[in-house]
Amino acid sequence: MANSLLPMRVFALIACLFVAAVLAQSSTSSAAAATSSATIYPDTSKWQYVGCQNETTLLNNTNGLRALNGGTSETLNTMTVDICLNYCASSGNTYAGLEYTNECFCAQRLSALSTKLPESSCNLACTGNSSQICGGSLALTVYTAKTTTQGAGNKVQQAPMSSVLALGIALGVLLCLA
Known part of the structure; x- marks a missing residue:
């Protein structure tokens, strides 16, 4: 009988450790977000934030082509996200x-060689508005224009992270008490 409970107790211990790790991650993320004074520009009716993407100019076999290539660009000492989005529109x-704080690039496509970076790579404030993020060093804060047909299909909703966290905590507590 005691041997048959051992796998269940090991599983419960692992679940408890997982819940503790999730809670620690959540509080660490909240603390990191609170220390940053500049933020990513929110989605608007016309533009949606894609994420922090790597610049491709230094990658092999790109001949220096940018992640947003073939469009237009602008460099201003007063650059803001609004200015860039309006310019590209x-x-x-x-x-x-x-x-890099003051460069704006516009294009019809994002290079397939450009990959998502951690949001912490896009950490430089805009020269024209220090409360907004304007990319990083070889990192772009990328936005895509919303179209009238975008989202016309079925929408799938994800459970909010807080609901998933609450469910994980409840399951962890039940398993820890078992």
């Missing part, structure tokens, strides 16, 4: 990206 581009 006025030139009819689908993507807008900000890099």
Whole structure:
């Protein structure tokens, strides 16, 4: 009888450790977010934030092509996310990206060689508004233009992270008490 309970207790211990790790991660993320004074520009009715993407100019076999190549670009000492998004919209581009505090790149496509980076890689404030993020060093904060047909299909909703966390805590507590 005692031997048959051992796997269940090991599972319960692992579940408890997992819950503790999730809680620690959650509090660490909250603390990190609170220390940053600049933030990612929120989605608007016309633009949606894609994420922090790597610049491709230094990758092998790209011949220096940018992640947002073939469109237009602008460098201003007063750069803000608004200025870049409006500039890219006025030139009819689908993507807008900000890099290194004051550079704005517009294009119809994002290079397939550009990959998502951790959000912490896009950590430089805009020269024209220090409360906004304008990319990083060889890292772009990328936005895509919303279209009228975007989202016309079925929408799938994910459970909020807080619900998943609450369920994990409840299961962990039940398993720890068993």
